Amino acid sequence: MRTETTDPATLLDPLDRRLVCALQVDGRAEPGLLAEVLGVSVRTVTRRLARLRETGVLRVVLLPRAADEAVGALLLRVRVLSGRVAAVADALVARSDVPFVDLMLGGQEISAVVVTDRAGRDQLLYRQLPATDAVVETTVHAVLHLFADAARWQAGLLTPEEVAALTPTALPPTAPTAADPTPAEPAPSTAAPAAPPELDQLDRALLGELAEDARRSAAGLAQALDAPESTVRRRLRRLAAAGLLRTHATVDPRLLGMTVDANLWLSVPPGRLAEAGRVLAAHPQVHGVVATSGPHNLMAAVFCPDHGALYRFSTEVLGPLGADRVETAIVARAVKRAGVRITRPGAVRPGAPDSR
Numbered sequence: 001m002r003t004e005t006t007d008p009a010t011l012l013d014p015l016d017r018r019l020v021c022a023l024q025v026d027g028r029a030e031p032g033l034l035a036e037v038l039g040v041s042v043r044t045v046t047r048r049l050a051r052l053r054e055t056g057v058l059r060v061v062l063l064p065r066a067a068d069e070a071v072g073a074l075l076l077r078v079r080v081l082s083g084r085v086a087a088v089a090d091a092l093v094a095r096s097d098v099p100f101v102d103l104m105l106g107g108q109e110i111s112a113v114v115v116t117d118r119a120g121r122d123q124l125l126y127r128q129l130p131a132t133d134a135v136v137e138t139t140v141h142a143v144l145h146l147f148a149d150a151a152r153w154q155a156g157l158l159t160p161e162e163v164a165a166l167t168p169t170a171l172p173p174t175a176p177t178a179a180d181p182t183p184a185e186p187a188p189s190t191a192a193p194a195a196p197p198e199l200d201q202l203d204r205a206l207l208g209e210l211a212e213d214a215r216r217s218a219a220g221l222a223q224a225l226d227a228p229e230s231t232v233r234r235r236l237r238r239l240a241a242a243g244l245l246r247t248h249a250t251v252d253p254r255l256l257g258m259t260v261d262a263n264l265w266l267s268v269p270p271g272r273l274a275e276a277g278r279v280l281a282a283h284p285q286v287h288g289v290v291a292t293s294g295p296h297n298l299m300a301a302v303f304c305p306d307h308g309a310l311y312r313f314s315t316e317v318l319g320p321l322g323a324d325r326v327e328t329a330i331v332a333r334a335v336k337r338a339g340v341r342i343t344r345p346g347a348v349r350p351g352a353p354d355s356r
Contacts, residue, residue, distance in 0.1 A: 024154045057251060071145065076138060079108055079138075080109070080136060102261075102333070104332055125140065139294070143292060152281075261331035262330045267295065268322065296325070
């Protein structure tokens, strides 16, 4: 048995980390495919996945279509009185319209993403936050354009061949049946997703079942919804083709060797904004890039193995972008990511490693 430790890097062994990385490529990959690509037995994969899930280290959840919810979302920077940060952060975490919450280095600032309607926005910004005596200042930035979101980031512990083997490929559509007369849809591919289909009761029920655990099998979903398995499989293909089955392997990044998480706020000349956004979105250390309103017009979230790597990112990647001003805000602790509260590494006690 491994013993509990405060060093996050020791809590997942190399196979655990590679398994998480495989789920970053395809969160619904079958155990057989994961075993084949990683070079281990199906039994090992199944056991590891069960342990990661049961300890709360890993959750695979659905992300909404980025195009549907990113533009118009709010980026909050909330300054809080010393000693009150945890209470305010917990209140934000409890909101279903706040999928991301971070505590920033220094202990007096909370960063959060809010995805809500106008009524929810006004309630939070003009009534709830001002009424909280612990809140000193709130800065709000609106997302104007999405270049990349959390679903695209991969930790880079797999070879290009392994990533290719795990990446879903397009399959021929199946024909409608009497049980499910919905017209056939193209299967998922790496191309841009089609317009979202009109959802019926079964589609919405499937998305609801997958929201908390995106790895539920077609057989399990069919049993839960009392629907034919063939129908469920067809609907899953249809939803995936429309970009509605985007998954996110939610895990503390320190468990993958990324000890520094930073939000970079850039002021870029308007004529270079689109190019800068595209360059950052393509970088393997970046896990989110948006154009924003406010004094900074571009925000990038970046993972780095250490502070030296963050310095090199600043000089070698940000330097050529021509930003007039850059603010680096380091995350002290990720509290909620993709709608899931992050399990703190020190609380994890994985079991003994499996043999290959």
